Amino acid sequence: METKLKGIAKMEQIGLIIAMIIMAILFTALTGNKYIQVDNIINILIASSIVGLVVIGESYLLISGQVDLSPGSVSAFSGVLVSLLLSKGLNMWLAIPIVVVVGMFIGYGNSLMVNKLKFEPFIATLASMSIFRGLAYILCGGKSIFVQNQLFLKLGVGRVFNIPIPVIIFIFLFIVFGVVLARTRFGRNVYMVGGNANAARLAGINAEKLRAKLFIMTSALAALGGCILASRMSSGQPSASEGLEFDAVTAVVLGGIAMSGGVGTMGGALIGLFIMQGFNNGLMILNVQSFWQIVARGLLLIAALSFDYIRNAKRSK
């Protein structure tokens, strides 16, 4: 019985893996093998790495029953801020930590709105999404800030053993946060609060503190993502990362983390991320008009949510 049940649990991910393989085969056939080339796969990985940092945060948040809409704005704001600091001649090893700490404060602000003012996370982070996008433009006067710091530019385009640095950073953080979620008490508490916040509180879990940690973590990851993006574009651009949070939520939901909280795994989210980025990349190689790419992403989100719905229906049976 137990093995049978574990089998079913794995099946959910097997379904996703099969979907990913079918997609890869389809695009490979359509693009005449261009899709499956090492260079292209690295392209997909690079594209995944910045969204991926936010995917880590949103995975934790959605499992705990929350959501954050501000990472895109926080990322753009951080990109501009780090570029500004570097252009004033600040050392990179100082600039990046400063920006990440600023990100942590932004996340703490979000958590205060949710915990103390009892805002719905959707509303609270919608507000900060607007505020930090605006501040990103104000900070740079609406113009991109170019970066000359060579070391910093390496961060985005450099490679170690032929693997791009952003990909290494992402994979490293992904493994760390994945293990924390699956194996530690902190991770377990995330599931418990998401499953039933009331019951978790009465069982001695401080749900407010936990939420604060998650919002801080998500914004910090978004800030780091913003730095990496600024390095790749060799400039801080206030319009960057538009819709980043939606891409991340799409990937997370596609990966089987329920909007209702309490279930899902980081492994699932990773596959969801690869499906989404692989899909975008495939359409790009096929030269699908970029407007249609946007439409296709919406359709993918509908597919993801329907998937979530069907799975939930099965769960409650």
Added chain:
Amino acid sequence: MNSSVEFRNITKLFPGVRALDGISFKAKGGEVVALVGENGAGKSTLLKVLNGDYQADGGQYLIDGEERRFKNPQEAIAAGISIIYQERQIIPYLSVAENIYMEEIPTKGSKLIDFRKLNANAQSIIDEFNLPIKPSAKVKDLSVAYQQMVEIMKAYRRNPKVIAFDEPTASLSDTEIESLFKIIAKLKAKGLIILYVSHRMKEIFQMTDQVVIIKDGQYVTQIPTKETNEREIVKMMVGRNLGDIFSELDRNKKKDGIMLKVENLTNDYVKDVSFELKKGEILGFAGLVGAGRTETMRAIFGADKKTTGRVHLDGREIHIKAPEDAIACGIALCPEDRKEEGIIGGRAIKENISIGILKKLTKRGFVDRNKEINLAESSVKELRIRTPHIEKKIRELSGGNQQKTILARWLAAHPKVLILDEPTKGIDIGSKAEIYQMTCDLAKKGISVILISSELTEVLGLSDRVIVMCEGRITGELSNEEATEEKVLTLAMADMLGGNE
């Protein structure tokens, strides 16, 4: 005067429980028929079958001799069935008139609401009931009793054949109950069929014509109220079963020393509550719904804030600000609302058991999975939780097994004080008996237990001592020997009976 409702062999199954098992009886127009039975006997379930909320798994019901089968409450309402629930079904921010005419608001022209006509129509109904309320008043500004009247008027306006009341007096004061009874008498005089669910014996003898007794989902009997008495009804309601269970319990005889001492606990819900709890004692808390028992315990446990008051545990004063503090001190609380506050439905039994003491199963932040599995396995064995394996989601268990799992969660914490809030609510009699014995076993191990229960037989049968609360205050204390249902009820309604404590 010749309308009727008849139930024939109604059966309703829920996973693991036969909620209704062959219920048959008939009620005629112009009669008030009391439905009595213990909590969980199936009274409310029967009403939900009648109004189309639930579909019966067997049997049929006839209205005016004609078999009906309502697919949803709308169909039932159209056919003249109205149910007044314990929980209000009205919209607080709308006016009295709007609530009464909810789905038939009069309009003028095409779409605009005709407020003049609406209020005039409502006024005429209010006059018929002779109530001092304005049709334009917002329902939220009315007292609980008048809110209920609005609900009755809403039902009455639809010209119903049947009005069923589900514990209508649970949150009413004595004078309010009197005016409710006057209105029920009026409805009765109009030839309506009235079904009346309550376990307050006084009311049943005051105003019902027939009594239908249900026990564990089964029909026991139907007798004219005049031909029976309170003792007989209780005996049939409870059966010999429960009495036997209590007399057979293996109790803790020796209680020594004070474990918990609460002094002058006060907050928004409770006033000046003081009591002592001995080591190994089972202390019952009785009272009506909303008397402040749950609120007292939540304040002690740190789930709600307290304005003043001291709590001593084992001779030392403790300061509890949040549930985690209480747990660290050795106080555990099994909450009343199992689904909302107890179980984490979508997670495994294993995780639901370990949650309270996960800290102890954690090394350098990592959960020791073997220790967790061992804990869960042994809990399942010890408490006889019926499940194929510990990875099963807790919501897939029956109510009784869910409750045992929550108990396991707290026993794992080795508490000094265990607070059980309505531990047998909505669970079958077999599991009840097991939980009773478990509670006694805990007391024998020296754990002090506080038992809140609205089932008087349970509080009286299980507790060494009973504290009675009313409107946020303690109104009395009775030892096991001197406690009777009557004494407890008198204390529970102390304030309503004129305030002499």
